[in-house]
Amino acid sequence: MNPISRRKLIYGGVAAAAGIGGLATAEHLAKRYGLVPPDGAGIYGPGETLTYACQKLLTTRLPAREFSRDMISKNPFANEIAPPTEEFKRLQAGGFNDWRLTVDGTVARPTSFSLADLKSMPIHSQITEIACEEGWSYVAEWIGTPLSSVLNEVGVLPQSRYVVYYTVEKNLWGSIDIADAHHPDTLLAMGMNDGELPVPFGGPLRLRIPRQLGYKSLKFVRHITVTDDIKKFGSGKGSVDPDYGYAWYAGI
């Protein structure tokens, strides 16, 4: 063996050791500071974790992009919804007066809210873009109460790490981390463009998460569970999306 290849061997060994040590340290820190997404295992885990960790560190407290009123889309695209269930039709016929949002889990006071209850809470509006993972997008004004005001009402216990939300559709649910849940732009939307939120757009209640892609903003939300252990839900990957091959985190 000549000196050059020995030197290369040493350099390579040191670089590999530093790389492995660095990765191990990174993994330890990522787990400790909650930077690994619920679907952060498997072959796509490293990419998902890098994206989630970087975006979380960069933007946890930053507001979503907002637009001027003249940029509101004239013909927003509602996208498809599943055919309404009998129960949904009944609630719709009653003007959604009997629609309830149940909040439970790791909270001090589990509560069921009517839409009137939610409308009596602080009302915010935002002009934000909803972007679909397919590529299309539109801008609308969304009006509702921040999820944080509901969470403050029920008293989130300190060990809570995720907020799980269910829709009227069977087996359609998602979750966001507790920081995103408390983010002022995360809105329980009941109005759109100065009117009631139309049913095709998720009325009467849609969880609007403007810093993530549209598929996180589920329509027809009626049940919220705060939790300290996301693994207990579904297949343990944070939402129904990974079961269909889609990432839990949709900030990109």
Next chain:
Amino acid sequence: MPAVSQLEKTRTRRHSGVVRATHWITFIAFMALLITGGEIVISHPRFYWGEVGNVNTHPLFVIPIPASRDTVPTGYNYVMPDQNGWSRYLHFEAAWVAVLTAIVYGLYGIFSGHFRKNLIPKRADWTWRAYWDRIALYLRRKRPDRAEDSSYNVLQRTAYLAVIFVLFPLIIWTGLAMSPTFTSAFPATSELLGGRQSARTIHFFVSGLLLLFLFVHVVMVALSGFRSRMRAMITGNTRDSEEER
């Protein structure tokens, strides 16, 4: 040993280890990005300019293919299989591989002098004449002279510089300009391009230019000796001797 035999065993160092490793990692990541990017486009083969665009707005142009979603009016009575889930997972993971590899390559390029020595055209070549002369050599199908065994000619240097310092940064920028979280931190990344849909359209065209580069690159490698060029990018040397060290 006769002198001739020694000459045959002379090896010309062409590519360093870092260049070879980053070249092939980037190639694998780029292929993954290209295929998954294509799959994602199929879910909405319509392109727009400005901030917003959807099936209710006028497209800038439409790729005349069936879509993988039945909400897109394509004129075809056929919906392609939906591959967006794994395509998006792999697209972003491959993007990370490409970006991290680019950082290693970029630091190496600066500190080793690779950019200065091998990529920035020689001072004497900063003329149109130098470009025309090299194009003429290509057109006459002349074999490259020995100097090109260990370095790049002015056309290669210019093409590689454009890919490394223009197209790659632009494809990363336009990709990030589509991320709702990233643009909440840096709105200008999207606004400077004219909006989210403009970013998507530019992303599409830049990937087309990268594909064009890949095609021309492989054709040129084939024309200038596929086996020797491939050997150079794998082993680092143009002339292999029997004594592998």
